[in-house]
Amino acid sequence: MKKACYKSTFAAKISINSMTEKEILRIAIQKSGRLSEDSIALFKECGIKFDVGKSKLMSPARNFDAEFLFLRDDDIPGYVEDGVADLGIVGKNVLVEYGKDVSVIKELGFSKCRLSLAVPREIDYQDATYFEGKNIATSYPNLLGQYLQSKNIKAHIHEISGSVEIAPGIGLAEGVCDIVSSGGTLLSNGLKEVEVIFKSEAVLVSNKKLSAAKEELLAKLLFRINAVQAAQAYKYILLNAPNDKLEEIINIIPGMKSPTVMPLAKEGWSSVHSVLKESDFWENIEAMRKAGAEGILVIPIEKMIL
Numbered sequence: 001m002k003k004a005c006y007k008s009t010f011a012a013k014i015s016i017n018s019m020t021e022k023e024i025l026r027i028a029i030q031k032s033g034r035l036s037e038d039s040i041a042l043f044k045e046c047g048i049k050f051d052v053g054k055s056k057l058m059s060p061a062r063n064f065d066a067e068f069l070f071l072r073d074d075d076i077p078g079y080v081e082d083g084v085a086d087l088g089i090v091g092k093n094v095l096v097e098y099g100k101d102v103s104v105i106k107e108l109g110f111s112k113c114r115l116s117l118a119v120p121r122e123i124d125y126q127d128a129t130y131f132e133g134k135n136i137a138t139s140y141p142n143l144l145g146q147y148l149q150s151k152n153i154k155a156h157i158h159e160i161s162g163s164v165e166i167a168p169g170i171g172l173a174e175g176v177c178d179i180v181s182s183g184g185t186l187l188s189n190g191l192k193e194v195e196v197i198f199k200s201e202a203v204l205v206s207n208k209k210l211s212a213a214k215e216e217l218l219a220k221l222l223f224r225i226n227a228v229q230a231a232q233a234y235k236y237i238l239l240n241a242p243n244d245k246l247e248e249i250i251n252i253i254p255g256m257k258s259p260t261v262m263p264l265a266k267e268g269w270s271s272v273h274s275v276l277k278e279s280d281f282w283e284n285i286e287a288m289r290k291a292g293a294e295g296i297l298v299i300p301i302e303k304m305i306l
């Protein structure tokens with residue numbers, strides 16, 4: 001009921017817009033839950049200003065040709081497939097489970113989790129054949145079904161919509177297939193993770209038939225998302241180095257092209273500025289210190305245009 005009502009509200013608004021206004025991107029994000037905060041933060045970091053409020057279903061961007069729709073995550077793939085929304089952010093787990101026909105534009109690197117099979121802690125689990133003929137409780141019947149089929153295992157899938165982890169305790173199933181992040185929920189319900197069947201993170205998806213004007217807006221948005229993501233992956237680094245060690249130190253930090261080197265007031269020393277990949281950070285810092293670098297400053301980068 002609720003879903004149909006949302007859809008007709010959005011659809012009516014869209015037809016009015018398309019008759020009277022220029023084209024804008026409609027972007028569906030989760031209203032409240034594990035994807036919301038990071039989804040909102042991403043667009044804000046892209047410089048897009050819009051209001052967020054508990055009672056809001058839609059919110060226009062004030063400085064970009066876009067409008068945000070706040071939805072349950074389960075509804076997002078369908079809304080994007082139907083074209084009610086042009087873009088959406090959703091977990092890959094939900095996207096693949098619902099099997100909607102949309103384009104995956106970009107992996108976003110947040111809301112990382114996995115879909116795993118788990119069994120009671122005391123089970124002497126050897127391999128997936130344990131599940132042959134068993135009952136498995138899950139909210140992901142399609143993903144689980146595909147996995148079981150790939151392993152040629154026949155099991156009974158009990159689809160339940162929440163609190164999957166209590167199923168073994170109440171005698172409903174011998175195993176569960178649920179989303180795991182820290183593993184704490186499984187642990188506190190006396191379960192252990194035995195097979196990871198799917199790895200997930202938030203993804204940006206789009207409708208397959210965007211107009212040329214919307215494609216252009218998407219390209220503009222992607223340019224900004226790439227700059228935000230690149231900035232998150234790198235740090236700006238400043239350090240002082242004795243001139244006779246410069247070459248060795250510069251080889252450790254090649255930077256985007258080559259580092260900036262400036263003479264210091266102190267005779268025989270230079271200041272080196274560059275960028276460093278966050279993932280290689282500690283290893284490189286150690287190597288630079290060993291090579292004679294001093295006064296190392298590491299600064300976050302706000303945006304990075306490659």
Ligand code: PRT
Pocket residue numbers: 030031032033034035071072073074090091092093094111112113178179180181182183184185186200201202
């Ligand atoms: O109301 P709405 O339908 O929009 O939200 P929802 O309640 O269906 O989804 P939500 O907000 O819980 O999760 C949205 C998406 O976040 C999921 O589809 C995943 O892609 C991703 N995500 C990341 C997670 C988790 N981490 C997660 N830990 N989704 C769910 N969990 C749950 C899991 O179901 C289990 O109950 O957290 C528990 C396990 O967490 P750990 O840390 O104890 O292992």
Ligand code: ZN
Pocket residue numbers: 072073074
């Ligand atoms: Zn949901």
